[in-house]
Amino acid sequence: MVNTDDIARELVTLRDYWRYAISRFNAAELSYGHGTTTAVDDAAFLLLDSLDLPIDTLDPFLDARLLTPERKLLAERIEARVSTRKPTSYITGHAYIQGIRFHVDERVIVPRSHIGEILFNEYGGEMGSSFLPDPMSVESAVDICTGSGCLAILAAKFFPGAAIEAVDLSPDALEVAKINVAEHEVEHQVTLYQGDLFAPLAGKKYDLIITNPPYVDHAAMDAYPAEFRAEPAMAHDGGVDGLDLVRTILAQAADHLNPGGGMICEIGTGREILEEEFPHLEFLWLQTAEAEESVFWISAESLGVEV
Structure with missing residues (x-):
């Protein structure tokens, strides 16, 4: 020492x-x-x-x-x-997404989602997004598997007129999210729920679903170095192939989307598996600085929501 x-x-x-x-x-x-x-x-x-x-x-x-x-x-x-x-x-005690600081501790995974980068890229220019909805038209959004609450808070900043809801299974993670919601002064806009994916949201529909669920496969978790093992295992564990929660979210998303809405979802490395299992779905794969196949956008209509 x-x-x-x-x-x-x-x-x-x-x-x-x-x-x-x-x-x-x-x-x-x-x-x-x-x-x-x-x-x-x-x-x-x-x-x-x-x-x-x-x-x-x-x-x-x-x-x-x-x-x-x-x-x-x-x-x-x-x-x-x-x-x-x-x-x-x-x-x-801090992590940053696109320069915005969030409180973190060992109750949550360290936030590093590609979705934050995509939101800034799509909404940061004068032209607006080619696929995400117009920010002023979004009246409701939900962040599934919110963790530290960072994506829900970013959504509140990008969609000033929207009611944002955020869900996580971990009560400990939600305590951290509560700190961040307060520090960013969005308590009036962001509501936190404890529960399993959409379970606490029965009957509710949204213009936008944002989700960065656990998506690491068991083989990758077994090979983790100490830094990744220090994070809550439940925040990583996506099942044998990493896509258990993604499948469930895809199966339930249509029940919680308004016509004209859609979902942005981060999945890691499972593109080929998803496209093979869901050939009828029109995934739009989004490029980031570090990945080309880790995040997809899918419209409500592609998921079966009738206009």
């Missing part, structure tokens, strides 16, 4: 801690994938978020001399990342 007091005395600038963290992370052969992909990026995220600095702006601060409490905090958090192998977001 490294003496963090010694480190805090010897290292003075942010550059010192960044170099030190990268070396420690590489030597420990840490794993990434919770918003960062390399030791360099993970170290930068840990340092900047711990100091409440912009997480995408490292250079201006590199040679800043840190206060003694800041140095001690960084030394302790670098050591915690190495010794516990927990994702950095659990250590700092």
Whole structure:
């Protein structure tokens, strides 16, 4: 065990801690994938978020001399990342989607959905989306398997006139979602429900369904490194082939969609399986920065909703 007091005395600038963290992370052969992909990026995220600095702006601060409490905090958090192998977001208490910060802890999976990127890309330009509904026309939306509540909160921001509902099976996850809903001041717009998929929503219909359900297959979970094992297993477990919950959602979605609506769903790597099992459905596969076949859009009409 490294003496963090010694480190805090010897290292003075942010550059010192960044170099030190990268070396420690590489030597420990840490794993990434919770918003960062390399030791360099993970170290930068840990340092900047711990100091409440912009997480995408490292250079201006590199040679800043840190206060003694800041140095001690960084030394302790670098050591915690190495010794516990927990994702950095659990250590700092925050995760980000497109620069928007959310509270996270070990009650929820660290949010990293491709859907957030898609919402920003589709609604961030002047032309509007080619497939998602006009934001001002959406009066209701639901986030199934909401976890920390991040996608429901983003939906509230993109659809200002919509009532947003969010469901999760885990009461612990909903406690975290409640924190985020309050911090983003959308309590008037977002309502949280505890239950299994659509079960708490009997009879309710929506213009938009958003869902990022557990979709990891058992073989992949068995091979997980420590960082992924630190997250709640139920937030990953999609069954033997990863698509158990996706199948159930597809089977039930039509009962909860208004005509003209649709669903955006993240599934991981199961495109070929879904297309073979559901040849009658018109999946529109959406490209993101890191994946081309992980998220689909499907219209209410394709699911059998009559106009």
